[in-house]
Amino acid sequence: MSSFDAAEAPTGAPEPRTYTVAQLTAGIRQALSDAFGGELWVEGEVRNLSRARSGHMYFDLVEPDPDGAHRQPEASVSVALFKFNRTRVEETLRRHGDMALEDGIKIRIQGELDFWPPRGTLRLRMTGIDPKFTLGDLEAQRLRVLEALRDEGLLTRNQAVPFPVAPLRIGLVTSKGSAAHHDFGNELEVSGLAWEVVLADTPVQGVDAPDAIAAAIRAVGHAGVDVMAVVRGGGARTDLLAFDSEIVARAIASAPVPVVTGIGHEIDRTIADDVAHEAQKTPTAAAAFIVAAARAHLEAAETTWTAIAGRAARSLGAAQHQLTMVSQVTARAVESRLHRADRRLQHHAGQIRELAEVRTRQEARRVDGWAAVVGHRAGAVVVDGRRRLEQTQSVLTGRALRAPRAASGELTNLEGRLGLLDPRAIMARGWSITRHGGRVVRDPASLAVGDELVTTLAEGELYSTVSEHR
Missing domain, CATH: 3.40.50.2300 (Response regulator)
Structure with missing residues (x-):
C-alpha cells in the first residue's frame, strides 16, 4: 500500500483557476448574454402571482407537468414585471379580450434574462406580452372542454332536470x-x-x-x-x-x-x-x-284558492237556497197535515156527539118504556128504577164528556208527532244532514276519497273531505 506525497507531485502541472464570487457572477452574466443575447420570448403558465405595493408584479413562469398528475412543474423561472412596463402590459391585455394576468393562464412574454449578483438569482425582466397567444390557448381549451362534454351528453343533462314549482x-x-x-x-x-x-x-x-x-x-x-x-x-x-x-x-x-x-x-x-x-x-x-319562478307558483296558488273560495261560496249559497226551499215545502206539508188532522178530529167529535145524543134518546125511550111497564109496581120498585135510570144517565153523560177529551188528546198526540217530523226539531236533538254536490248523502259507497262534504247542523254548517271508506 502506497501513499501520495505532495512533494512528489509533478512540478509542471498547472494550478486550477480559482474565481472570486464577483468573477463567477460576472462570468454567468456574460455567458447568459452570449447564449441568449438581448430580449427573448418565453411561453409558460403563470403561478404564484403577487402584486407589490410599489406597483411591481412578480410571478413564476412554469412548464406544467404534461401528464397533469403532479402539482410540481417540470421547470420554473422567476419573472419581474416592473411598474413602468406593467401599465403597458395590462393595457394590452385589456384591449385584447379584456384579460388580466392571473394564476393558471398560459402566456407568451417578452423579456431579458437578468442574473442579480447580490442574491445569486436568475430572473426574467418582462417587457411585453403576446395577447393572441393567451386568447388562442383559452379558446382552444374552451373548445376542447365543450367537445368532450358534448360527446358525453353532458351539455344538456342539467337542463333535463325538472325545475321545481316553488324553489x-x-x-x-x-x-x-x-x-x-x-x-x-x-x-x-x-x-x-x-x-x-x-x-x-x-x-x-x-x-x-x-x-x-x-x-x-x-x-x-x-x-x-x-x-x-x-x-x-x-x-x-x-x-x-x-x-x-x-x-x-x-x-x-x-x-x-x-x-x-x-x-x-x-x-x-x-x-x-x-x-x-x-x-x-x-x-x-x-x-x-328564481324569485320570479317562486312568485309565479304562489300567484297560481292564490288564484286557485280564490277560485275554490268562489266555488265554495256559490255552492254554499245554492245549498242554503235549497235548504230554504226544503224548509218551506216541509212547513207547508206539516201545516196541510195539521189542517187535515184538525178536520178529521172535528168530524170524529161531531160523530161522537151525534152518537151520544142518539144513544141518550134511545136509552131515554127505553127508560120511558120501562117506566110505563113498571108503573104499576110498588113505590119501592119505582124508586129503584129511578135510581138505576139516574145511574145509567150518569154513565152515558160521562161517556159523552170523555169522548171530546179523548178526541182532543188524539189531536194533541197528532200535533206532537207532526212536530217530531220537523227537520229543525230533529237536528236540535243532535242529528245532521250531510250533502255532496247539493245532494243528500245516504250511502257511503256513493262517495270517493277527496270528495268535499257540507254537513248542516241545528246551529250552522261544517265542511269536510272524505279521507277513507269503512
Whole structure:
C-alpha cells in the first residue's frame, strides 16, 4: 500500500483557476448574454402571482407537468414585471379580450434574462406580452372542454332536470361576503318571500378555485335544496377561468337539482353557463329569475284558492237556497197535515156527539118504556128504577164528556208527532244532514276519497273531505 506525497507531485502541472464570487457572477452574466443575447420570448403558465405595493408584479413562469398528475412543474423561472412596463402590459391585455394576468393562464412574454449578483438569482425582466397567444390557448381549451362534454351528453343533462314549482330552499355557491353574495341575497330579501339559503363558501378565482367550486357544487347538491345558484361578480375574462374549467362543468352537469348561473357581466359567457339549467347575466339576474319562478307558483296558488273560495261560496249559497226551499215545502206539508188532522178530529167529535145524543134518546125511550111497564109496581120498585135510570144517565153523560177529551188528546198526540217530523226539531236533538254536490248523502259507497262534504247542523254548517271508506 502506497501513499501520495505532495512533494512528489509533478512540478509542471498547472494550478486550477480559482474565481472570486464577483468573477463567477460576472462570468454567468456574460455567458447568459452570449447564449441568449438581448430580449427573448418565453411561453409558460403563470403561478404564484403577487402584486407589490410599489406597483411591481412578480410571478413564476412554469412548464406544467404534461401528464397533469403532479402539482410540481417540470421547470420554473422567476419573472419581474416592473411598474413602468406593467401599465403597458395590462393595457394590452385589456384591449385584447379584456384579460388580466392571473394564476393558471398560459402566456407568451417578452423579456431579458437578468442574473442579480447580490442574491445569486436568475430572473426574467418582462417587457411585453403576446395577447393572441393567451386568447388562442383559452379558446382552444374552451373548445376542447365543450367537445368532450358534448360527446358525453353532458351539455344538456342539467337542463333535463325538472325545475321545481316553488324553489324556496336555495343552495348558493359563491364567495362569502363578496359583491355577488350581497347582490344575490339582497334580491331575495326585497322579494318579501320566505327563503332558506344553504351557502357554500368557496374561492371563485385562482389555481385552486376549480376544485373548490366543484366540491361546493357537489356538497350543495346533497343538501336537500330545491335549486342551486352559482354566482360570481364581474371581472376580466381571465378572472372567470375557473368557470371555464372541465371539473366545474362536470359538477354542474351532474347536479341532482337545476343549476342557475349568474357569472360576471352582461357580455360574459362561460362553459358553466353552457351546461347550467338556466344562465343569467349577473348574480342579481340569477336571483331575480328564481324569485320570479317562486312568485309565479304562489300567484297560481292564490288564484286557485280564490277560485275554490268562489266555488265554495256559490255552492254554499245554492245549498242554503235549497235548504230554504226544503224548509218551506216541509212547513207547508206539516201545516196541510195539521189542517187535515184538525178536520178529521172535528168530524170524529161531531160523530161522537151525534152518537151520544142518539144513544141518550134511545136509552131515554127505553127508560120511558120501562117506566110505563113498571108503573104499576110498588113505590119501592119505582124508586129503584129511578135510581138505576139516574145511574145509567150518569154513565152515558160521562161517556159523552170523555169522548171530546179523548178526541182532543188524539189531536194533541197528532200535533206532537207532526212536530217530531220537523227537520229543525230533529237536528236540535243532535242529528245532521250531510250533502255532496247539493245532494243528500245516504250511502257511503256513493262517495270517493277527496270528495268535499257540507254537513248542516241545528246551529250552522261544517265542511269536510272524505279521507277513507269503512
